[in-house]
Amino acid sequence: MAFDAVIIGLGYVGLPLAQEATRSGLRILGYDVNEGVVGDLNAGRSHVDDLSDADIAQMVAGGFEATTQESRIAEAKVAVICVPTPLSEEGGPDLRAVEAAVGAVARNLQPGMLVVLESTTYPGTTDEVVRPLLEAGGMVAGEDFNLAFSPERIDPGNEKFGARNTPKVVGGQTPACTDAAAEFYGRFVDTVVRAKGTREAETAKLLENTYRHINIALVNEMVKFCHELGIDLWDVIEAASSKPFGFQAFYPGPGVGGHCIPIDPNYLSHNVRARLGYPFRFVELAQEINSGMPGYVVSRVQDLLNDQGKSLRGSTVLLLGVTYKPNIADQRESPAVPLARALVAKGAVVQYHDPHVSDWRAVPGAARVEDAAEGAAAADLTVLVQNHREYDVDALAGAATQLFDTRGKAHDGERVHRL
Numbered sequence: 001m002a003f004d005a006v007i008i009g010l011g012y013v014g015l016p017l018a019q020e021a022t023r024s025g026l027r028i029l030g031y032d033v034n035e036g037v038v039g040d041l042n043a044g045r046s047h048v049d050d051l052s053d054a055d056i057a058q059m060v061a062g063g064f065e066a067t068t069q070e071s072r073i074a075e076a077k078v079a080v081i082c083v084p085t086p087l088s089e090e091g092g093p094d095l096r097a098v099e100a101a102v103g104a105v106a107r108n109l110q111p112g113m114l115v116v117l118e119s120t121t122y123p124g125t126t127d128e129v130v131r132p133l134l135e136a137g138g139m140v141a142g143e144d145f146n147l148a149f150s151p152e153r154i155d156p157g158n159e160k161f162g163a164r165n166t167p168k169v170v171g172g173q174t175p176a177c178t179d180a181a182a183e184f185y186g187r188f189v190d191t192v193v194r195a196k197g198t199r200e201a202e203t204a205k206l207l208e209n210t211y212r213h214i215n216i217a218l219v220n221e222m223v224k225f226c227h228e229l230g231i232d233l234w235d236v237i238e239a240a241s242s243k244p245f246g247f248q249a250f251y252p253g254p255g256v257g258g259h260c261i262p263i264d265p266n267y268l269s270h271n272v273r274a275r276l277g278y279p280f281r282f283v284e285l286a287q288e289i290n291s292g293m294p295g296y297v298v299s300r301v302q303d304l305l306n307d308q309g310k311s312l313r314g315s316t317v318l319l320l321g322v323t324y325k326p327n328i329a330d331q332r333e334s335p336a337v338p339l340a341r342a343l344v345a346k347g348a349v350v351q352y353h354d355p356h357v358s359d360w361r362a363v364p365g366a367a368r369v370e371d372a373a374e375g376a377a378a379a380d381l382t383v384l385v386q387n388h389r390e391y392d393v394d395a396l397a398g399a400a401t402q403l404f405d406t407r408g409k410a411h412d413g414e415r416v417h418r419l
Contacts, residue, residue, distance in 0.1 A: 003029040005184070006076035008101045010037055010066060012048050012330070013118060013152040014082035019051060020163035022062045024188035029076055030066040031104070041066040049156055049328040074108035078184050080116045081105070082152060087263050092270040093121045095129060102133045109134060114146040114180045116170075120205055120264050122271040125149075126198035131173065142174035148181035149198040151205030157328040167191040171201030209264040210283055215250040217286035220293055223252035223419055227300075234408040234418060252419055254385055254406040255293040255335025257324025263333065294339040297406060297419070298346065301381060304404055304417055310380055313347030318379035320372060320396070321386025322354045322363075329356040336385045337362045351375060355390045376400035384409065 004026040007018045018028045032038050037047055042065065044057035073079060083097040098119050105115055115134060117126050126149040131141050141147040150170045155161060168189040172178030182192045195201040219233065226233040233252065241249045269283040302312045322336035323329060331337075336352075340363040343350050350366040353375055360366055369375030373396060376382040382400040384393060387407040397403045397410045406419040 003027050003076040005029070005078035005080055006031050006073050008032075008073070008079060008081045008104065009083035009097075009119075010034075010041060011082065011084070012050070012156055013154045014080070015041075015046075015048050016050055016154055016163045017080065017082065017118075017152075018064060019055060019059055021188045022059045022064045023164075026187060027063045028059075028065075029072060030064065031068070031070070031073060032066065033068060033100075035068055038066040038068050049330060050154075050162075070104045071108060073105055074110055076113075078114040078116065079105045080118060080150075082118045085119045085121050085267075087266060090270070092274070093125075093267050095121065095125070098125070099129065099133065102130050106134050106137060109137060109139060109145060111139065111144050112146075114148070114177075114184060116148045116150050116181055116184075118150055118152045120151060120209075120267065121202060122267045123199045123202045123206070124271075125202060127173065142172075142177055146172065146177040146180040147198075148172040148177050149201045150181060150185065151201060151208075153205075153208075156330050157325055164188065165190050167193050169193045169195055169201050169204050171195035171198045173198060203268070206264055206268040210268060210286075212250070213256070213265045213290065214282050214286045215248070216253075216256055217289040219250050219252045221289050224296060227419075232418070251408065252406075253293065253335070254297045254339055254383075254419070256290045257332065257334040294335050294342060297339055297383065297404075298342045300417075300419070301343070301348075301383065301404060302346075304402055305381055308380070308402065311347075312343070314349065315380040316349040316351060316378070317343055318369065318375045318382040319350065319352045319366070320354070320376075320382060320384045320391060321388050322352050322357055322360055323386055323388075326386055326388050327356075331357065331360075331362060334362075334386075339383075339385065340366050351379060354386070355388055372396060373399040376403070 006029040007014045008031045010030045010032040018030050022028050041056055044053055044060055046053050046056045081101045083101045085093040088094040117130055139145055148170055153166045168185045170178055170181040172181055178194055186192050223233045237249050240247055265283045269280040272280045305312055305315050323331050324334040340350050344365050351369050352360055352366045353369050353372040376396050377399045381402045384405045384407055387409050393409040394411055397413055397416045402415050404417050408418055410416045
């Protein structure tokens, strides 16, 4: 076998994984069905935030190669599946990409190969969906080939933790499968954590994100009544954070975005309802609260304009930062989208500025302003939706007619209003 591993799915998860493995001296093949992505990678061009063109060129120089040719999967000792699992219309994970990737591996499965699923999904997917597809050709997991689940923990834009220094959880179909997965990841990840099995590893990923989802919902609910009671929740959180044990700070905002927080907990909630017939109430309540935050921001915008004697209809509202997290271009599930659409529906003239987004296709009715300070001075109200490092929030507050800060970054002032 010519390659140590094939990474299937070369997006924000698969590509950093391939980079770290290549850096450690492993020969990595990347497989993707997108011909444009494969062509760009082989030419040394990146399509994800965390890797530059120079990073890709370095990978290629280190032996990395991308392909759309499915049969080449057979050239690798290990197959790692890193494809998307969006929500289906029924509320569970859409496994079509996973099933297609597993099918490609099954058609090229070799004796002794290790197959690892990294795509986030509900507990039981590896055993109930992946294993039968791989065993259809006659080989048996745990005997003829190894099978494991290892949840991805890539955090786009995180400058401190990457693929190497973020502990890697692995859970195998059998203890020997766990050993094989641990040995593979141990070649380029500092710490490998062994779970009892595939279901435990799958559920660990969902617990991580459900924990965040629920705690963000807690402060999002608190920010509403704190506003009504005249309490500065940002100051409350800062004070509570002084406790050196038993407290972790979470912050309110205009909603949650990305693939993990607004989506992953729903896999677990859907699975509990489908299998056991009762709700996972914490998750469903958190989803209700967090998904309602863009609407709450709109109501606050209306109130602020009303205080100026202006109607939302016909007023110009400038949104600063439309990505789902700061300092990156990733727009997946960004709360800026439902926020902007709701403002447009109520007759506002919506403008936006984002140093990472030149064409906001999700909201074609929003006009881009080239200069944030000039746009803020001209708009009736400016909303800080995402706090990119490029923004001097206090300077923007000074320039703006009114600034509604949903991230708690601006200092108090006559024209500053915090969520």
